Amino acid sequence: KAGVTQTPRYLIKTRGQQVTLSCSPISGHRSVSWYQQTPGQGLQFLFEYFSETQRNKGNFPGRFSGRQFSNSRSEMNVSTLELGDSALYLCASSPSNREAFFGQGTRLTVV
Amino acid sequence: EDQVTQSPEALRLQEGESSSLNCSYTVSGLRGLFWYRQDPGKGPEFLFTLYSAGEEKEKERLKATLTKKESFLHITAPKPEDSATYLCAVLGNQGGKLIFGQGTELSVKP
Numbered sequence: 423k424a425g426v427t428q429t430p431r432y433l434i435k436t437r438g439q440q441v442t443l444s445c446s447p448i449s450g451h452r453s454v455s456w457y458q459q460t461p462g463q464g465l466q467f468l469f470e471y472f473s474e475t476q477r478n479k480g481n482f483p484g485r486f487s488g489r490q491f492s493n494s495r496s497e498m499n500v501s502t503l504e505l506g507d508s509a510l511y512l513c514a515s516s517p518s519n520r521e522a523f524f525g526q527g528t529r530l531t532v533v
Numbered sequence: 534e535d536q537v538t539q540s541p542e543a544l545r546l547q548e549g550e551s552s553s554l555n556c557s558y559t560v561s562g563l564r565g566l567f568w569y570r571q572d573p574g575k576g577p578e579f580l581f582t583l584y585s586a587g588e589e590k591e592k593e594r595l596k597a598t599l600t601k602k603e604s605f606l607h608i609t610a611p612k613p614e615d616s617a618t619y620l621c622a623v624l625g626n627q628g629g630k631l632i633f634g635q636g637t638e639l640s641v642k643p
Contacts, residue, residue, distance in 0.1 A: 455629050464633055465620065
């Protein structure tokens with residue numbers, strides 16, 4: 423069974439640009455969540471989607487947004503990038519409010 | 534407010550030296566407590582789920598236990614390949630939102 427796939431694995435962007443990250447969940451999993459991981463703050467919840475609807479949202483500015491498609495694949499977008507947005511962005515899929523399985527992440531560097 | 538605190542922040546062991554990692558939590562309506570292992574530059578790898586106080590789970594050299602306020606990850610006779618950061622997370626009433634601790638960085642020397 424294939425795991426959670428995130429693309430791209432690495433990304434370098436300039437301040438002010440926007441970026442879109444992609445996540446393909448484990449087949450059959452309808453819940454997809456996104457997390458930001460930094461050395462100082464650890465893993466912080468961004469948002470969760472279930473059946474194309476945002477079910478939960480963390481304490482991040484509106485520059486961070488996401489969506490889920492009918493095939494459960496998800497994207498997250500960050501607009502007007504800031505240096506502080508440099509982080510490992512992790513996607514997790516879950517069969518439904520149970521254990522979450524993570525992808526390898528996208529390492530975003532903002533310069 | 535839901536909160537997870539892990540201790541110690543870092544732990545250095547000699548190969549074969551058993552020890553325990555602690556995860557203290559406060560959460561509204563615990564729906565599950567999860568342990569993950571994370572290697573540098575990679576995503577967290579799922580280890581265990583615990584749902585209620587008194588529950589225990591084992592996998593190779595690892596054993597996780599749960600009380601009403603904390604969880605322990607016991608490592609028996611660790612090997613260098615057990616070196617990683619171990620993360621604890623709780624799932625409460627807020628849907629799919631996992632609250633993570635800061636992790637314990639484990640180093641096992643041969």
